Amino acid sequence: MGRSSRAEAAQHREQIVTATAQLLRERGSAGISVQDVMGAAGLSHGGFYKHFASKDELLGIATEVAFQSVLAQITDLTERTDAWDAFVARYLSAEHRDAPGTGCANTALAVESARANADAPLRTAYAEGLKGMIEFLVALEGLPEDQEEARRRAVVDLATLVGALSLARATGTTPLSEEILDTVRDELTARRSR
Structure with a gap:
């Protein structure tokens, strides 16, 4: 395989994983097929098995990427003096609520993980991502x-x-949705300032 075809294969794999990470958070694993994923990545579904052994393998990798992308979106907050308040405001915003495909993997994938087999790649990746988020919040302290x-x-x-x-x-x-966001946001920020 030539250098350009290896680079192209790596690019296609990344496109598939990125598309899956978004679709998984939007629709859940039962709501996406290999054909959906490949279509979202702009590729034909016949090439899927050149990149992944199974849909389960892809779901595990996509879960890892979903957590990594969320942490990348919020890492900048650790440098702020109002880091906790800024994090809570961003997390409990209407924008975050309305964008599950690019939002928190903890929220979008909790039920997916709970329904997965104990040794499923998705569940394993979810547990690691959850630990990473807890560590992020400890660091935010x-x-x-x-x-x-x-x-x-x-x-x-x-x-x-x-x-x-x-x-x-x-x-x-x-x-009611707005009330939930506002009430919990106010309570969490007020509790930290006491």
């Missing part, structure tokens, strides 16, 4: 003296954020 307490707080905060965003998405663009 700065350097607290009590690391165990910082981790406990990060777990509670993440569960609260994911729950609030899930409820807001489940209620669409209704006043």
